[in-house]
Amino acid sequence: GKTEQPAEGGSAGSETGGSQGGTIKIGVLTPKTGDLAQYGMAVENAAKLAVKEANDAGGINGMTVELVIYDNEGDATKSVNLFNRLIENDKIDALLGPVISGTSLAVAPLADEAGIPMITPTGTNEDITPDYPYVFRACYIDPYQGQIMGKFASENISAKTAVVMVNVGSDYSVGLGKNFKVSFEEKGGSVLAEENYTDSDTDFKAILTNIKAKNPDVVYIGDYYNAVGNILSQAKEIGLDAQFLGSDGWDGVQVDYIDVAEGGFFTNHYSTKDTDPVVQNFIKNYTDTYNETPNALAALGYDGALILMDAFRNAGSTDKEAVLEAIRTTDLNGVTGHITFDELGNPIKDISIIKIQDGDMVLETKLSE
Amino acid sequence: MLKVEGLHVYYGAIHALKDISFEVREKEIVTLIGANGAGKTTTLHAVSGLLSPKAGSIRLDGHDLMKTPAEKIVGLGLAQVPEGRRVFARMSVHENLMMGAYLRKDKAAVEADLERMYGKFPRLRERSKQLAGTMSGGEQQMLAIARALMSKPKLLLMDEPSMGLAPILVDEIFKIIQEINEMGTTVLLVEQNAHKALAIAHRAYVLETGKVLMEGDAKTLLDDERVKHAYLG
Amino acid sequence: MTQFIQQMINGLHVGSIYALIALGYTMVYGIVKLINFAHGDILMVGAYVGFFALTAFNLPFGLALLAAMVLSALLGMAIDKVAYKPLRNAPRISALITALGVSMFLQNTFRLLFGANPRKMPAVFNVQPILLGDLRIPPLTIITILLSGACMVGLELIIRFTKTGKAMRGVSEDSKAAKLMGINVDRTISITFAIGSALGAVGGILYSISYYQVEPYMGMMPGLKAFVAAVLGGIGVIPGAMLGGFVIGGVESFTKGYLSTTWADAIVFSILILVLVFKPSGILGKNTKEKV
Amino acid sequence: MPLLDVKEIGITFGGLRAVGNFSIQLEPGELVGLIGPNGAGKTTIFNMLTGVYKPTEGEIRISGRLANGKKPYQIVNEGVARTFQNIRLFKNLTVLDNIKTAFHKDMRYSTVEAVLRLPAFWREEAEIDRKARELLGLFNMEEDADTIAANMPYGKQRKLEICRALATSPQMLFLDEPAAGMNPQETRELMNTIHFIRDKFKVAILLIEHDMSLVMGICERLVVIDYGMIIAKGKPEEIKTNKKVIEAYLGS
Amino acid sequence: MGMGVVNNYMTGILIFTGINIIMAASLNLATGYLGQLVLGHAGFMAIGAYAAALFALNTEMPDLPTLVGGMAIGGAVAGLFGILIGIPALRLRGDYLGIVTLGFGEIIRIALLNLPFTGGAAGLRRIPKLVNFNILYVAVVLTITFLFLFVRSRHGRAIHSIKEDEIAAESVGIPTTFYKVYGFAVSAFLAGVGGSLFAFYQSILDPRKFTFMLSVEFFIIVVLGGMGSITGTILAALLLSFANEFLYSVENFRLVIYALLLITMMIFKPDGLLGTREFSLNGLLDRVKTLVGKSFPKSKR
Numbered sequence A: 001g002k003t004e005q006p007a008e009g010g011s012a013g014s015e016t017g018g019s020q021g022g023t024i025k026i027g028v029l030t031p032k033t034g035d036l037a038q039y040g041m042a043v044e045n046a047a048k049l050a051v052k053e054a055n056d057a058g059g060i061n062g063m064t065v066e067l068v069i070y071d072n073e074g075d076a077t078k079s080v081n082l083f084n085r086l087i088e089n090d091k092i093d094a095l096l097g098p099v100i101s102g103t104s105l106a107v108a109p110l111a112d113e114a115g116i117p118m119i120t121p122t123g124t125n126e127d128i129t130p131d132y133p134y135v136f137r138a139c140y141i142d143p144y145q146g147q148i149m150g151k152f153a154s155e156n157i158s159a160k161t162a163v164v165m166v167n168v169g170s171d172y173s174v175g176l177g178k179n180f181k182v183s184f185e186e187k188g189g190s191v192l193a194e195e196n197y198t199d200s201d202t203d204f205k206a207i208l209t210n211i212k213a214k215n216p217d218v219v220y221i222g223d224y225y226n227a228v229g230n231i232l233s234q235a236k237e238i239g240l241d242a243q244f245l246g247s248d249g250w251d252g253v254q255v256d257y258i259d260v261a262e263g264g265f266f267t268n269h270y271s272t273k274d275t276d277p278v279v280q281n282f283i284k285n286y287t288d289t290y291n292e293t294p295n296a297l298a299a300l301g302y303d304g305a306l307i308l309m310d311a312f313r314n315a316g317s318t319d320k321e322a323v324l325e326a327i328r329t330t331d332l333n334g335v336t337g338h339i340t341f342d343e344l345g346n347p348i349k350d351i352s353i354i355k356i357q358d359g360d361m362v363l364e365t366k367l368s369e
Numbered sequence B: 001m002l003k004v005e006g007l008h009v010y011y012g013a014i015h016a017l018k019d020i021s022f023e024v025r026e027k028e029i030v031t032l033i034g035a036n037g038a039g040k041t042t043t044l045h046a047v048s049g050l051l052s053p054k055a056g057s058i059r060l061d062g063h064d065l066m067k068t069p070a071e072k073i074v075g076l077g078l079a080q081v082p083e084g085r086r087v088f089a090r091m092s093v094h095e096n097l098m099m100g101a102y103l104r105k106d107k108a109a110v111e112a113d114l115e116r117m118y119g120k121f122p123r124l125r126e127r128s129k130q131l132a133g134t135m136s137g138g139e140q141q142m143l144a145i146a147r148a149l150m151s152k153p154k155l156l157l158m159d160e161p162s163m164g165l166a167p168i169l170v171d172e173i174f175k176i177i178q179e180i181n182e183m184g185t186t187v188l189l190v191e192q193n194a195h196k197a198l199a200i201a202h203r204a205y206v207l208e209t210g211k212v213l214m215e216g217d218a219k220t221l222l223d224d225e226r227v228k229h230a231y232l233g
Numbered sequence C: 001m002t003q004f005i006q007q008m009i010n011g012l013h014v015g016s017i018y019a020l021i022a023l024g025y026t027m028v029y030g031i032v033k034l035i036n037f038a039h040g041d042i043l044m045v046g047a048y049v050g051f052f053a054l055t056a057f058n059l060p061f062g063l064a065l066l067a068a069m070v071l072s073a074l075l076g077m078a079i080d081k082v083a084y085k086p087l088r089n090a091p092r093i094s095a096l097i098t099a100l101g102v103s104m105f106l107q108n109t110f111r112l113l114f115g116a117n118p119r120k121m122p123a124v125f126n127v128q129p130i131l132l133g134d135l136r137i138p139p140l141t142i143i144t145i146l147l148s149g150a151c152m153v154g155l156e157l158i159i160r161f162t163k164t165g166k167a168m169r170g171v172s173e174d175s176k177a178a179k180l181m182g183i184n185v186d187r188t189i190s191i192t193f194a195i196g197s198a199l200g201a202v203g204g205i206l207y208s209i210s211y212y213q214v215e216p217y218m219g220m221m222p223g224l225k226a227f228v229a230a231v232l233g234g235i236g237v238i239p240g241a242m243l244g245g246f247v248i249g250g251v252e253s254f255t256k257g258y259l260s261t262t263w264a265d266a267i268v269f270s271i272l273i274l275v276l277v278f279k280p281s282g283i284l285g286k287n288t289k290e291k292v
Numbered sequence D: 001m002p003l004l005d006v007k008e009i010g011i012t013f014g015g016l017r018a019v020g021n022f023s024i025q026l027e028p029g030e031l032v033g034l035i036g037p038n039g040a041g042k043t044t045i046f047n048m049l050t051g052v053y054k055p056t057e058g059e060i061r062i063s064g065r066l067a068n069g070k071k072p073y074q075i076v077n078e079g080v081a082r083t084f085q086n087i088r089l090f091k092n093l094t095v096l097d098n099i100k101t102a103f104h105k106d107m108r109y110s111t112v113e114a115v116l117r118l119p120a121f122w123r124e125e126a127e128i129d130r131k132a133r134e135l136l137g138l139f140n141m142e143e144d145a146d147t148i149a150a151n152m153p154y155g156k157q158r159k160l161e162i163c164r165a166l167a168t169s170p171q172m173l174f175l176d177e178p179a180a181g182m183n184p185q186e187t188r189e190l191m192n193t194i195h196f197i198r199d200k201f202k203v204a205i206l207l208i209e210h211d212m213s214l215v216m217g218i219c220e221r222l223v224v225i226d227y228g229m230i231i232a233k234g235k236p237e238e239i240k241t242n243k244k245v246i247e248a249y250l251g252s
Numbered sequence E: 001m002g003m004g005v006v007n008n009y010m011t012g013i014l015i016f017t018g019i020n021i022i023m024a025a026s027l028n029l030a031t032g033y034l035g036q037l038v039l040g041h042a043g044f045m046a047i048g049a050y051a052a053a054l055f056a057l058n059t060e061m062p063d064l065p066t067l068v069g070g071m072a073i074g075g076a077v078a079g080l081f082g083i084l085i086g087i088p089a090l091r092l093r094g095d096y097l098g099i100v101t102l103g104f105g106e107i108i109r110i111a112l113l114n115l116p117f118t119g120g121a122a123g124l125r126r127i128p129k130l131v132n133f134n135i136l137y138v139a140v141v142l143t144i145t146f147l148f149l150f151v152r153s154r155h156g157r158a159i160h161s162i163k164e165d166e167i168a169a170e171s172v173g174i175p176t177t178f179y180k181v182y183g184f185a186v187s188a189f190l191a192g193v194g195g196s197l198f199a200f201y202q203s204i205l206d207p208r209k210f211t212f213m214l215s216v217e218f219f220i221i222v223v224l225g226g227m228g229s230i231t232g233t234i235l236a237a238l239l240l241s242f243a244n245e246f247l248y249s250v251e252n253f254r255l256v257i258y259a260l261l262l263i264t265m266m267i268f269k270p271d272g273l274l275g276t277r278e279f280s281l282n283g284l285l286d287r288v289k290t291l292v293g294k295s296f297p298k299s300k301r
Ligand SMILES: Nc1ncnc2c1ncn2[C@@H]1O[C@H](COP(=O)(O)OP(=O)(O)OP(=O)(O)O)[C@@H](O)[C@H]1O
Pocket: B011, B014, B016, B034, B035, B036, B037, B038, B039, B040, B041, B042, B043, B083, D151, D152, D153, D154, D155, D181
């Protein structure tokens, strides 16, 4: 029924303080406007889906889960203000977000100080979690994926030369590129060039033309699928046919760019082919609800929500300490794999290498360090 | 031809025209004289539609000008030599003149009129390619007059056409006004140079702080003691 | 050498799109002295119209283009009526704020309507590139350049030889004096917005086809670049906008190719600043000092 | 040594020689008229003398010092003030602030003294406030001190512009068509004002004007130019009857 | 606890509003008083913020000297850039200058992303958090007071006269060249101070923050408050901040409504909330009196 719909938008006017009246309040900070909105919306949608499913199934320990979602525009300043609003006005029990590393870095110390368990679904920067016991993440940290792909490039497909494309406007991309390079060179490969671009670039022909002239075995692009789709399309236009490699941001590229992405490999948290019902349910329900295929951000947003709800369930209350302890001891089958946490608040999970083959996503192999 | 009745104009809180009425008959030269700030320019702007009066009526050949936008009023055969010249500064002299003929379709006649203007103001011909904005004050004044004439108006409103002109040209301008009047153009003339204006006008109105103070035959006013004292010096 | 020519072709491609968009900026600026910050978003609307025409209605490219031009033109006129016209006699900066407001409004309305996720623009000219030795010239590039060229020539003809063009020049100089010449100022401004917006729509469609994507914020960057192009060429000057577009496109392409992608925008802006310092009214702008 | 000594200056605008071989001397307290047909180059001469244009030839000396190529504000510091053919006031400022702005060069206090409101600030501000009001008083404008300049009638705006020029305590005052747009009555008042200024402030006045009643009425000598060249010089009575001047300028 | 009136959330908003006030008021000097269109004010803020942060990260001094030193350095470096950008301003007019400053802002942003010592996309972290509400409040009061006193001095008059009519200003002896650069420098200096306060409050710096849109945000505050009205700036900054917070209750429509609000306000108050006037109690009383006078016209006689 309608009443069981997950709360949408900031229910700033809501009078229910704390978790009395049988609600668990989870705050969500995510960019819903501006050029990061496409990522923020995926997280928001997935979180709403997870919460709705939980509520439909009777809630958590008899309590309904309510989301309080604010648009932080990807801005640290606004995130800080909104976080204060979430704890003081909305009296949340836990925080899902923020989505971008920069904003997560700004909020993490506050969440820790306030004793609010926080899970950033997608903040990949290494520094977000270590100093703050209350702060966790659902995604890999930057070095991890880059390293694995460097190793894969060198050992599994015997690449000798590579070019790394880096979006310098995104520390996600910067971190991945750096670590790919390190690990690829460690294994004896040589990186011919590092080509940089920025968030606002749409025309990549100039650098692709240069890359073409260098003729590398592989090109590594650690960035999100929209930029990647655009780059791959233009690469095709100018006739650059190297082996392209990428990161979990590629997930989603299959929707519009499957043809130009053909043959590419990328690291991901999961495979759409995974027969695990958690994965298949998620893909089906998400597609049914939002009329679009979920991407990695959605998967992480979903898992973030699952981890929090699971912790509430295991803690048996909304007591912050108990919930924190429950998160630490998470042992959960999420969409992005089997999740446990290390002592730094980072998830321990496998990496899948996905190949785009014959217009489909195929699980090439699973690797770990 | 032009009949104005009970005109009231405000600039915000300033009541600039207070119940002004006057008329201009076919083929007449009528002049409005009055001190600075009396409301002469305001009156002309109200007639040509550049501002909208609060109350009153303005009729030109039976058309209600109160409801007609400025560009349509021009279409009815009215032209204005505006205060401050308002030439198109970044257009050449020639282009300015052609803008004057914007509504005209008779190309050949326009060319002929252009020649006539160049004949009357040789300086303009000399400088036909110069940007109007770089012309001297007086040169711009000539251009503004010539541009207004290019539209072949039936009724010509002139706001201080002699301002900034050399004495020799002032005489020339008044001659030209008489000439075009004789050729059938009706003229409503605002002048500081009341002496000369009254000398060529048929009738005149004296404005004072937004009101019509006196009206009558130009020759009579020229001899009126009060007018003499206040405006003729 | 091949690479050099290839970069130049790339530059011409982007440049001609910038030029098209810059025309809209320059025309509106020339006539109402307003930096129409919403122009980039009109481009976005045009791209969306094109996108839906091509995908949902399966229209041929020509019709999609026409639909986008018409709807954008109407939108441009409507924006003028609602947001700019009431401020004609107000300080110019106030209209700048409403322009920013309109920009924000369009972006967020489209985000609400169609989501933040980019839509994939169908590849319209998906045929094999023309190969000249090592050179590859995508047909899209040729079509973009030709279409832009045609629009610019058409515009120049309109401005030079029609009554409307004459009226535009008059209004841009002095709208009150223009009224006294019998020019319908409001209509002229409306037409200006219509033409500028229609050209923007063409730019938007070409842009989205070239870069495959349509999204609510897509107008910001090309809009800004095109604005820079218009200023560089001499704002208010039609050929200046075109020249500026090509210069920016070229500089961008060459700096990306030979210097640095990340600094490219900085270099573009530095060139702009340098040019303006030495030629304060842009490359083709007339430096008419105020007569004292 | 003459106050102003101009030798053979000239300027060319894209091929058009607007002024050439123009020379003039001005002694303290003189009242000289510069007349000539429209476009003869009168305003251009003012612009060269006040640093708005740089002459392409010739030399300008003010109190013996070379003034070519100086910026307008530096010329003001040399003791030259002017008004403009098209009035140029600080339209949105009050009458009083228009005048106070013109006292800038007489003031010394620094930014620090200003924002800390140290005694120097109060002293100088009080001083110019007094001087500005006094000046307005001389022109019967003390009532208008708080009026926004743009809201005043034309005649008063002209007067304010002159007043503002005087606030720079010049030794020379250049007036460009001060009577334009005034009726004969107002022009007569203006004549008195100009006389008064000369006598009260002991300034030399150089004046461009097309209103012959004013020019002939108050100027001690006249310089007539046409096409940028001097065609006649002399006392008003001589000029009135000069054939060349009649033909080019006065008309019959 | 439980008092709740001025909680962290409110304090946070007030602090950021305060920084906005400093930014917009300093922009008002360049735009409202000097009359130059500046669309890159965020650039000066960024320079101040990064300079102060780098200073703090590389010294080991007690809090107060670090704060004051950081503010001084942030202001000085930004002021230097203000002089730099003031120089093209000498030759450029109006909108051309606007675009140059816009370009300048972008160059700064790109430089922050690419220079070796600015932390790139990740920005700077662990900047000491030295600013609290009280310190910021003092800074705002000082800035506003400074501007108030500055514009009401001969320097302020000179700057204002340039906006009114540059040629006339020269003609009464104002060295316009000097005052343009000076006005820019002071404006940039204060923006740099604003930036340093921002850095010392936020404690991390993210180059994404300093975009053209941030410059636009300051610009909107200035125009909305009234160009040349410092109290107007304060009013507009407060109004926009709180409008924004309030609009979170219509989350999805927030920016649409915000945009409509802007358009409507401009149409109904094209000169901004206060025009060029300053808010004062006396002025308010006078206005009330005239209003009362108007509604009882007979009492006038
Ligand atoms: N735009 C305006 N805003 C406010 N008041 C104005 C405006 N234009 C004119 N006024 C006022 O309206 C009155 C009439 O002005 P108008 O310009 O019509 O006078 P005028 O007779 O043409 O004077 P002049 O001889 O100076 O040209 C004056 O008091 C003037 O100050």
